[in-house]
Amino acid sequence: MSSILTNTSAMVALQTLNSTNKNLAMTTNEISTGKSVATARDNASIWAIAQTMQTDVDGFSGISDGLNTGSAAVAVARTAAETVTGLLGQVKEKIIAAQDPASDRAKLQTDIDQLVQQVGSVVDAAQFNGLNLVDGTNGSINVLASLNRDSSGNVTVANIQVSGQDLGSAAGTAPTGFFAVGNGTTSANGTSFGGIIDSGSGTNTLVLDSANFTAALGGEKISITIAGQTATYTVTANDMDTTNGSDPNTVIMSKVADKINSLGITGLVATMGTGAITLTNTGTIDFAFSGEITAPGAGGLSGLAGIDVNADAAGALAAIEPLIQTAIDASAAFGSAQARIDIQNEFVGKLTDSLKTGIGALVDADMEEASARLQALQVQQQLGIQSLSIANQAPQNVLSLFR
Template identity: 55%
Template sequence: MSSILTNNGAMVALQTLKSVNKNLAATQNAISTGKDVATAKDNSAVWAISKVMESDVNGFNAIKDSLALGESTVAVARNASETVTDLLTQMKNKIVAAQEDNVDRGKINDDVTALRDQIASVVGAAQFNGLNLVDGSAGTASILSSLDRDSAGNVTSSSISVASQDLSTGGYASKGVLAGSDNATTDNDAAGFTMDKSGGSGDIVIDSSTDNFAVGDKVSITIGDKVASYTVQASDLDPSGTYDSAYTDAIVAVGLKNQIDALGITGVAIDYDSSAPGTLSFVTGTAAAGADADRDVTVSAQFTNAGSGGLGALSSIDVSTSAGAVAALGTIETLIDTAIDASAAFGSAQGRIETQKEFISNLTDSFKSGIGSLVDADMEETSARLQALQVQQQLATQSLSIANQAPQSILSLFR
């Protein structure tokens, strides 16, 4: 049946043309963007997965920067420890030469001292962005190495821990011990405090292995703008060979007091406690202290342990005598082993970081490929589809035109 009111053929042709145009628009959009899934309305599930993976890729890019920073830090530490190993080896050569009697041990000892100073300089300068892994101050460095996502979507971070190595030649930083007593605001104040080298609450740690003073230990006290210090000598130890605080501590106290007096500073009394080895007591600004009793006295103090630090034994090396040269030979071997162990530890850590950095780079590439396989358009297939849709569009347009002309054939029935 033909009707001039309802043209079913035109309606079918029109719907076909609309469908072809819609597919053609989607294909052209895929060609222009390069993606089959460009927005969430294209395929919400695939789009959501791709966005999660893209966020992980961005996170891994940040991790690569963290690993690069960590690698550089460890590389500096490794180079420093290897340099220290070389310098200790040079020092060993000097010490071996000092074993011979027919040599100038004094000049050899000067060379040994210069090498020791150079080692201290290398260790002090071996920092990257403020982090020094060889002077014993850093503890363990944590380097961000990965982001791990579980099946539930929870994300946790992973890190590579790099233990610092102590290649310092000794000494701790100064530490205020007066608490509320320094910078007193009233004249004639009496401020007393105790320095205890064994460590504890409010104390200064100088040597965790012993409470006794040792040769090379240094006690410094700053009063106003003047500094007095005393270094423990071998002659300060008890001649009997057994440490006696009543003997050595007294000598240290007197020696430091003499240095203070030599600076023209009055009003500082120093005492020791024979029952507490390695402990000195200070009193400042006492009523009978003379000139200093009429002004405020600000005091700071520190212990410097010549034997602290991983290479602290360097301070005891003295090849100026035959006995010293023999003792130094055994000491230097231990120190070289310490430096070699530090170099090996840093080398292992640097290798692990390099491996992780390469893995993260490859993982990032894999993620990018995975994202591409989900959302990128297959350009060969899309090109072929475009050609087919263009032909379909032309045919649908022609079909619609023919369907629209069909009612005109009814006119011939009325002629």
């Protein structure tokens, strides 16, 4: 039956042409964007996974920048430590020469004094963007190293801890009778201590006594090492100020407790009590902890100030050996840290490339396939237009019935 009101052939041809045009538009969009999944409308699940991975790639880019900065900072410190090691070697050479009774020890001492001053200059100048890892002002720094995502989607960051090394050569006298611990040992003069914090909610207490400070100017450095991590705090003049009614002990203890908590040791909590810091270990292993206080300006190489081949050539030789070892240990520590940072940076780069490859496999268009599909759809479009044209001419044939 022929009808001039309903053209079924035209309807079918039009539906086919619309479908072809839709597929052609999608293929053209794939070719222009290079993606088979460009928006959430294309494939919500794949798009969501790809976007999550892309945010991780962006995060790793920032981490790579942080690793580069950390590596540069440690490289400066390592170079300084190696330079100091070389200078101390020269000091040792002068000291050995002074062992000869016929040597001019006064002139050798003059050379030694100049070398000691150069050690101080190197240490003072070894800073990267204001960060100095060899002058004893930084107990440790954390270099952002990785972005970790678990199966639940929770994201955490991991750090590489780099311990500062004290290569300061200034001398000083630490206040005595400063430390006391609830369970452990304290040096005879009270400038250092050691102890254990038992696991399973075990506690220990640490008492600081500022009464024996020789002056209220501050500058004393307190170092507390727990589970291999070191918290460092330098006492300020404000800490010692009693004009506002504050208690220096309480002020200093509070700040030291904050420094300990900032280490982020799992299971360890430092809380302020009455006249003492209480250290609680809720973890499953015992924590060894120790500490010391050094006077303002006193450094790890403070023994250099006492070297005098005029007064005691043999004693000078005995004194230089541990100082050289201190510098060597610092150089090795920085070298190991820098090597680890560089390895992590290389890994992050490879991991980022792998993530980008994974994202591409999910959302990138297969250009060869898209090209072939485009040509096929263009032919289908032309045929669809021709078919619709033929179907639209069908009602014209009805006219012949009335001639």
